[in-house]
Amino acid sequence: MDGLLKNRDRIQLSEWIGRACNLVLLYKVSRDGGSAEKFHNLCDNKGPTVTVFYNTDNNVYGGYLSETWGGTDQWCIDQKAFLFKLYSVGEWKPKKFFSNGKSNNYYKSTNYGPLFANLWSFYGSPEKSCCGYKMGSTSFFSGSHFHMEGETSQSIANGHNDVTEMEVYFVKDGPLALEHATLWREQPQWNLQTFQELKEYITKYEPFEESEVPEANILLIGQVGAGKSSFLNTINSIFKGAISSRACTGSAENTLTKSFEKLRIRDPAAKKHLKFRICDTRGIEKALSIKEEDLRFIMDGNLPNHYIFNPVDSASAKVPGFVKDPTLKERMHVVVFVIDGSTLDVLPEDTLKKLKDFKTMVVDRGIPQLVLLTKMDKVCEFVEKDISNMFVSEGVEGLVTKAADVIGIPRSHVLPVKNYEKETLLNINVNILALGALRQALLFADDFLENQFEIEQENSRR
Numbered sequence: 001m002d003g004l005l006k007n008r009d010r011i012q013l014s015e016w017i018g019r020a021c022n023l024v025l026l027y028k029v030s031r032d033g034g035s036a037e038k039f040h041n042l043c044d045n046k047g048p049t050v051t052v053f054y055n056t057d058n059n060v061y062g063g064y065l066s067e068t069w070g071g072t073d074q075w076c077i078d079q080k081a082f083l084f085k086l087y088s089v090g091e092w093k094p095k096k097f098f099s100n101g102k103s104n105n106y107y108k109s110t111n112y113g114p115l116f117a118n119l120w121s122f123y124g125s126p127e128k129s130c131c132g133y134k135m136g137s138t139s140f141f142s143g144s145h146f147h148m149e150g151e152t153s154q155s156i157a158n159g160h161n162d163v164t165e166m167e168v169y170f171v172k173d174g175p176l177a178l179e180h181a182t183l184w185r186e187q188p189q190w191n192l193q194t195f196q197e198l199k200e201y202i203t204k205y206e207p208f209e210e211s212e213v214p215e216a217n218i219l220l221i222g223q224v225g226a227g228k229s230s231f232l233n234t235i236n237s238i239f240k241g242a243i244s245s246r247a248c249t250g251s252a253e254n255t256l257t258k259s260f261e262k263l264r265i266r267d268p269a270a271k272k273h274l275k276f277r278i279c280d281t282r283g284i285e286k287a288l289s290i291k292e293e294d295l296r297f298i299m300d301g302n303l304p305n306h307y308i309f310n311p312v313d314s315a316s317a318k319v320p321g322f323v324k325d326p327t328l329k330e331r332m333h334v335v336v337f338v339i340d341g342s343t344l345d346v347l348p349e350d351t352l353k354k355l356k357d358f359k360t361m362v363v364d365r366g367i368p369q370l371v372l373l374t375k376m377d378k379v380c381e382f383v384e385k386d387i388s389n390m391f392v393s394e395g396v397e398g399l400v401t402k403a404a405d406v407i408g409i410p411r412s413h414v415l416p417v418k419n420y421e422k423e424t425l426l427n428i429n430v431n432i433l434a435l436g437a438l439r440q441a442l443l444f445a446d447d448f449l450e451n452q453f454e455i456e457q458e459n460s461r462r
């Protein structure tokens with residue numbers, strides 16, 4: 001992709017411009033040379049443009065013009081023009097500054113580069129500096145023609161317009177084309193066929209045959225309110241064909257899930273249950289968290305279905321229905337850590353410690369693990385608007401990397417999702433992500449079952 005703008009910048013600018021569009025690079029001062037003539041050759045009469053300045057202190061700002069830059073020397077008004085900032089000293093802090101709509105706000109001239117009333121570029125050609133170019137600073141973000149919302153040239157650009165780069169993009173109407181955006185991970189085709197293929201895979205899923213295990217057990221572990229039960233409900237809704245709520249969800253100070261539930265999902269078309277169980281647990285929290293001992297018993301298959309967690313004491317062999325000699329059938333075959341992406345940055349130390357301790361217990365047992373990163377709609381407004389932006393969102397990418405670091409798991413094992421929560425209707429893209437995560441969990445469960453089978457084979461040969 002040409003140009004220095006990132007996906008989130010492109011999506012943000014499209015939002016500000018007010019319609020779906022792609023930004024196509026027309027002019028770049030370092031590539032095309034700093035001359036007004038070259039700029040006009042490449043940008044005149046092309047239609048709306050976005051001009052972006054990258055200053056030497058890592059501030060990124062610019063202006064949008066809905067008119068063309070071509071024409072004879074004169075000040076003009078463009079009611080739709082706006083100035084903006086994207087980054088302040090490297091941090092993404094997007095803000096739009098509307099035109100005051102009263103005074104001329106841009107200058108058409110063959111002798112100048114792009115020139116907004118409060119954001120100049122150059123006359124003739126820009127003066128070179130050690131690190132790039134010295135752009136004009138006349139009435140620099142003074143607020144005489146654009147509403148600056150309390151910002152100044154100091155807060156936006158550290159008071160100077162010395163840049164390493166300046167780019168001009170053509171605004172091409174049309175939905176954000178992914179060839180113009182960088183994917184941080186390969187993504188599914190967002191269509192009905194993908195959804196049907198995933199659903200079919202899961203409907204036909206049978207655990208690794210030789211293991212003779214009738215159902216794969218998928219264990220959900222995570223902090224209180226992370227979305228464990230919501231994931232279960234999401235999967236159930238998909239198969240039911242309507243929003244459903246089998247497991248209790250919501251927000252509460254302490255965990256809402258009080259018991260160990262090994263839920264089966266029914267395929268109404270085939271009138272049978274699918275060959276896996278999603279096992280919901282009490283959340284990790286400060287005082288009344290699920291205990292290490294409980295988890296050990298769950299992973300090893302000792303605790304019975306519907307066991308009610310004791311908030312103050314660990315489970316023991318005295319629990320009614322306690323399975324003394326569990327087989328592979330009762331054990332957990334894959335562990336899914338459910339992490340709330342919207343609070344990952346403020347994850348309390350003790351919760352993090354518990355998660356890491358639990359992870360060590362999982363690793364010790366050789367059980368494969370995944371991370372489900374929930375609430376991605378809360379971390380990126382573009383994902384909230386359209387789930388198919390998941391793999392172009394740099395916000396999501398950053399959280400996936402962070403979750404991988406925090407839990408100590410490869411990035412490819414961290415799957416961002418959005419659970420059903422406020423919706424009343426199913427959404428195909430939500431379904432694709434949730435089923436994709438479930439399929440990954442089933443593949444991992446099969447890896448575990450195969451490993452266990454081989455271990456048993458080896459043991460029986462000895």
Ligand SMILES: Nc1nc2c(ncn2[C@@H]2O[C@H](COP(=O)(O)OP(=O)(O)OP(=O)(O)O)[C@@H](O)[C@H]2O)c(=O)[nH]1
Binds near residue numbers: 417
């Ligand atoms: N916006 C948004 N909200 C979510 C998502 N997933 C879950 N929620 C909400 O988060 C809250 C907690 O979800 P639960 O599924 O009850 O969380 P849990 O992990 O089961 O929590 P406990 O059982 O209490 O430990 C609920 O209000 C859900 O609606 C999501 O992907 N996006």
Ligand SMILES: [Mg+2]
Binds near residue numbers: 229248
């Ligand atoms: Mg729950």
